Amino acid sequence: MDSAYIDYEKLETLTQREVMYVTKMKKDLKYNIIEDCMHQTYEGLIEVHIQNVTFSKTLKDGTILTHYARIITYVDTKNIAYKRYRI
Numbered sequence: 673m674d675s676a677y678i679d680y681e682k683l684e685t686l687t688q689r690e691v692m693y694v695t696k697m698k699k700d701l702k703y704n705i706i707e708d709c710m711h712q713t714y715e716g717l718i719e720v721h722i723q724n725v726t727f728s729k730t731l732k733d734g735t736i737l738t739h740y741a742r743i744i745t746y747v748d749t750k751n752i753a754y755k756r757y758r759i
Contacts, residue, residue, distance in 0.1 A: 680729040684739050697743060703727040706740075721745040 678698065686693055707724040723743040728736050 680737055680739060681731065684737055687739065687741075701727060703741075703743070718745075718747060 678695070683693070683695070703725040704727070705723050705725055708721075709723075710721045711719045713719050721744070723745075724740070725743055726738055726740050728738050730736055
């Protein structure tokens with residue numbers, strides 16, 4: 673799989689086979705949030721943010737593929753930056 677192109681059909685096939693995978697999320701991905709949960713430290717800082725989402729893609733044959741995923745955002749304490757991944 674080319675890192676600049678996401679094969680949504682392949683990801684859906686893996687999901688249906690109950691394969692767990694992690695891929696970096698594209699910045700322009702449009703999605704709908706189904707569930708939103710945030711975990712914080714005792715100091716009130718974000719530890720991890722988990723969102724259950726759906727996103728749709730129209731395939732070449734006109735079929736609309738709705739894919740269910742989780743977006744996990746966490747704080748990278750070494751680089752002091754937020755990281756977002758779709759699972």
